[in-house]
Amino acid sequence: MAQHPNTKAIRIQTPRTDQMEHSTPLFLTSSFCFDNAEEMRAAFAEENDANIYSRFSNPNVQEFIDKICALEGAEDGFATASGMSAIFGCFMAFLNSGDHLLSCGSVFGSTHTIITKYLHRWDIQYDYADIHNPDSWEALIKPNTRLIYIETPTNPGLDIVDMEWLGKLAKKHDIILIVDNCFATPILQKPIEFGADLVLHSATKWLDGQGRVLGGIVVGKKALIRELYVFCRNTGPSLSPFNAWILSKSLETLDVRMQRHCDNAEQLLKALEGHPKINWIRYPFHPSHPMYEIAKKQMTRGGGLITFDLKGGLESGRKFLDALRMLSLTSNLGDSRSIASHPASTTHSKLTREEQESVSITPGLIRISVGLEQVDDIIEDILQALEKC
Numbered sequence: 149m150a151q152h153p154n155t156k157a158i159r160i161q162t163p164r165t166d167q168m169e170h171s172t173p174l175f176l177t178s179s180f181c182f183d184n185a186e187e188m189r190a191a192f193a194e195e196n197d198a199n200i201y202s203r204f205s206n207p208n209v210q211e212f213i214d215k216i217c218a219l220e221g222a223e224d225g226f227a228t229a230s231g232m233s234a235i236f237g238c239f240m241a242f243l244n245s246g247d248h249l250l251s252c253g254s255v256f257g258s259t260h261t262i263i264t265k266y267l268h269r270w271d272i273q274y275d276y277a278d279i280h281n282p283d284s285w286e287a288l289i290k291p292n293t294r295l296i297y298i299e300t301p302t303n304p305g306l307d308i309v310d311m312e313w314l315g316k317l318a319k320k321h322d323i324i325l326i327v328d329n330c331f332a333t334p335i336l337q338k339p340i341e342f343g344a345d346l347v348l349h350s351a352t353k354w355l356d357g358q359g360r361v362l363g364g365i366v367v368g369k370k371a372l373i374r375e376l377y378v379f380c381r382n383t384g385p386s387l388s389p390f391n392a393w394i395l396s397k398s399l400e401t402l403d404v405r406m407q408r409h410c411d412n413a414e415q416l417l418k419a420l421e422g423h424p425k426i427n428w429i430r431y432p433f434h435p436s437h438p439m440y441e442i443a444k445k446q447m448t449r450g451g452g453l454i455t456f457d458l459k460g461g462l463e464s465g466r467k468f469l470d471a472l473r474m475l476s477l478t479s480n481l482g483d484s485r486s487i488a489s490h491p492a493s494t495t496h497s498k499l500t501r502e503e504q505e506s507v508s509i510t511p512g513l514i515r516i517s518v519g520l521e522q523v524d525d526i527i528e529d530i531l532q533a534l535e536k537c
């Protein structure tokens with residue numbers, strides 16, 4: 149019987165050395181040795197899988213890649229130093245001068261910056277479709293559209309894109325579909341099953357799960373990963389072996405962690421429902437979510453992020469953050485420790501009101517990354533902070 153992907157995320161390991169270690173050793177080495185000139189020639193000619201140099205490949209990095217491939221159901225992968233280097237690497241590997249990228253405004257801030265401020269340097273055009281209007285996507289496809297790039301659920305708006313529908317659209321027009329699966333993780337959502345050609349992650353978030361290291365990864369079709377590999381092997385955004393070791397060990401607990409993050413998020417949702425200081429709550433698996441049915445179709449659970457809109461807008465948002473006693477105020481997410489953020493006064497403060505609205509950010513929007521603490525403590529802290537704003 150084939151092993152379950154969650155078992156593979158625990159059991160895949162670099163071949164045991166003659167030290168007979170149980171846990172994977174750390175291969176902190178820049179380069180690898182050869183016994184003779186012929187072996188070295190063959191490695192450079194890519195006649196075998198021998199490691200040459202850690203910018204190209206490394207056993208710890210490969211172990212992390214193999215686990216994510218197992219979890220995502222992917223043929224191959226390449227791991228990078230951060231989520232942003234995975235995203236930028238994909239844009240540079242797959243877009244040529246004169247090509248067109250189709251995405252939508254509801255993407256992570258730095259992704260939006262690359263698309264809007266840098267791609268034109270290489271004469272790459274882009275259009276943003278309206279995430280709330282499926283018809284707008286096909287209308288924006290051009291003969292030179294080479295990539296469709298989305299996040300689902302989006303950061304921080306928790307908007308959902310129907311991947312099955314978009315996958316069919318991309319296939320019909322022979323366009324590469326890339327999905328940033330950072331918010332759901334492969335435990336809750338496997339975009340390749342819905343038609344994505346490539347799936348990428350900021351491994352910095354839930355995959356690490358304890359806010360320790362930066363990392364990124366792209367997995368998917370072998371031929372595309374080969375193109376990405378050649379670009380990255382030469383340009384150098386590779387993941388460090390140490391970070392790969394941390395991330396690979398983290399994957400051993402990804403499933404249990406994600407289940408507990410979801411349990412805690414569901415409990416918090418119940419405690420916040422109908423609260424007099426809150427206009428609305430958003431969670432992919434809450435029936436009030438506008439894309440609830442689609443979330444149910446493509447995700448197994450709703451994830452560890454909840455957003456809500458405070459009555460009193462911007463000022464209430466600031467007061468809420470100041471009143472928190474336990475939750476951390478930090479710009480990361482996907483940690484074992486719960487985190488609160490207020491996008492309108494921090495990460496998204498440079499956007500105009502209209503731009504904020506188009507990506508589902510209201511002045512009173514609070515994003516909670518629900519951690520693994522005893523849920524009563526999370527709820528108590530948030531309820532007492534709500535009293536003060």
Ligand SMILES: Cc1ncc(COP(=O)(O)O)c(C=O)c1O
Binds near residue numbers: 231233299303330351
């Ligand atoms: C959805 C999403 N994609 C990509 C990134 C970028 O990842 P990194 O910070 O690892 O470069 C982030 C970071 O917050 C994110 O939330």
